[in-house]
Amino acid sequence: MNLDIYNNLKRGVESTYINLNPIQRGGVLTAEARKAVLEFADGYSVCDYCFESRVDLVQKPPVRNLSADIAEFLNMDDVRFTAGCRHAKWAAMHMVTEPGDTIVLDSLAHYTSYLAAEANQLKVVEVPHNGYPEFTIDPQMYAEKFEEVERKTGSLPALALLTHVDYRYGNVADAAAVGKICKEYGVPFLLNTAYSSGIMPIDGKKLGVDFLCASGHKSWAASAPMGILATTFEWSQQVFEKSTIRGDWSGRGFTKKEVALFGCSPVFGAPVMSLMASFPAVVKRVKHWNEEVENARYLASQLERIEGFHQMGVKPTEHTLVAFETFPFYEVSATTKRRGYFLYHELKKRKITGVHPGMSKNFKLNTYGLSREQVEYVADAFIDIAREHGIKVGAST
Numbered sequence: 001m002n003l004d005i006y007n008n009l010k011r012g013v014e015s016t017y018i019n020l021n022p023i024q025r026g027g028v029l030t031a032e033a034r035k036a037v038l039e040f041a042d043g044y045s046v047c048d049y050c051f052e053s054r055v056d057l058v059q060k061p062p063v064r065n066l067s068a069d070i071a072e073f074l075n076m077d078d079v080r081f082t083a084g085c086r087h088a089k090w091a092a093m094h095m096v097t098e099p100g101d102t103i104v105l106d107s108l109a110h111y112t113s114y115l116a117a118e119a120n121q122l123k124v125v126e127v128p129h130n131g132y133p134e135f136t137i138d139p140q141m142y143a144e145k146f147e148e149v150e151r152k153t154g155s156l157p158a159l160a161l162l163t164h165v166d167y168r169y170g171n172v173a174d175a176a177a178v179g180k181i182c183k184e185y186g187v188p189f190l191l192n193t194a195y196s197s198g199i200m201p202i203d204g205k206k207l208g209v210d211f212l213c214a215s216g217h218k219s220w221a222a223s224a225p226m227g228i229l230a231t232t233f234e235w236s237q238q239v240f241e242k243s244t245i246r247g248d249w250s251g252r253g254f255t256k257k258e259v260a261l262f263g264c265s266p267v268f269g270a271p272v273m274s275l276m277a278s279f280p281a282v283v284k285r286v287k288h289w290n291e292e293v294e295n296a297r298y299l300a301s302q303l304e305r306i307e308g309f310h311q312m313g314v315k316p317t318e319h320t321l322v323a324f325e326t327f328p329f330y331e332v333s334a335t336t337k338r339r340g341y342f343l344y345h346e347l348k349k350r351k352i353t354g355v356h357p358g359m360s361k362n363f364k365l366n367t368y369g370l371s372r373e374q375v376e377y378v379a380d381a382f383i384d385i386a387r388e389h390g391i392k393v394g395a396s397t
C-alpha cells in the first residue's frame, strides 16, 4: 500500500480558470460557506448541542431554523436534509409507494430518478419528449400516461415525477401544468428541482408539488452530498414516518427517528453547514435569475454565429445550462493529432475548463454565476478557436 498518494491532495482544476461544467456552477461555495466548512469539518461537530436525537431539530447551530426557513423559501410545509437529490427521490418514493407500483416520469429524467424507482421495486412509464431539436415535454401527455397506466393495471400511477429542468438541454418544464393534471387525477406529484431551486425562484404550492427534491451541491452553493426533501402538511407524517421497530430481545425502540432519513439526516457536518452558511446568498441570488438567463442567451447567440453551430433545446434558452451541436468542431477534430480532445486543449489554453474532454460534436455548458465579462470572454474564446481552424463566423447582430 502506498499511503503517500493520499498526501497533499489537490483538485487539479485551477481555481482561476472559468469553469463551465454544467453540474458545478450552482454548487460553488460562498465565502461564508468555506468558513463554515472549516469550522464544522470534524465528524459529528453539528451534534455538540443535540438534545432531541435529530439533526434537523438542533438549535445551535440553527439547523431547526434552517429547515423552517427553507420550507418558507420554497413555499412548502416541511423540510428534511438528505444525501443528495437522489436520496430525496428515493425517500419520497419509498414512503408513498409499494413495491410493484407504477410511476410516470418524463423521458428526460436523470438516471437517479430511474434508480430510485428501481431500488423501490417500481415500474416506470415514460412521458415522451418531442424529439430533435427541442426535446420538450408536453404536460398533457401526463394525463394520457395516467390513463394508459389505469387501463393496463387497473389503478392510477402511485406517483408522477417531473424533472423541472433537464440535465441534457436545460429545458424548463411546465411544472404548474403537470401539477394541475396530477391534482385532477389525484396522483401525488414529485418535482425534481436539482437544476432549479437554489438558483431560480420556486414556489412549490403554486406548482402544485407534493414532494420537492433539491440538490444542495448542484444548486444551493453547498458541499456534497447535500439534498433537500420538502413536502406538504398532507404528506409530512407519511414521508417522515417515525420508527416503530423494537428489538425482540432488548425491547429497544427508536420512536423519535425517521425511517427514510436513516433516523437522523445523513448530512450533518460540512454539507448541512455549507448549505446554512450559503442560504442568505441563495435567497438573494434567485432574484437575479433573469440576468443569469440573459447571459446564457448572449453566449448562445454568439456561439450560433459560428457556421454549423446550433443551440439545442428550447430557444431562446430559459436556463443557464445550454447544449450545442457543433459539427464543424467535430470535423476539425478528425484532422488534429488530439482528435476529440482538441477542443478541451484549446479551451484550456484560454483558461477555460468544464467542457467534457473528448467532446467536439456536441457539448453543454453552464454560465450560472459568471459575470457578463466572463461570458463575453468565453464567447470570444469559442469564436477564436473556430476562426483559427478555418470555420466561418458570422457578423454580430
Ligand SMILES: Cc1ncc(COP(=O)(O)O)c(C=O)c1O
Binding pocket: 023, 083, 084, 085, 086, 087, 109, 110, 112, 163, 165, 166, 167, 192, 194, 195, 214, 215, 216, 217, 218, 226, 227
Ligand atoms: C436533473 C438531475 N437530477 C438529479 C441529479 C442528482 O443530484 P444529486 O447528486 O444531488 O443526487 C442530477 C445530477 O446531475 C441531475 O442532473
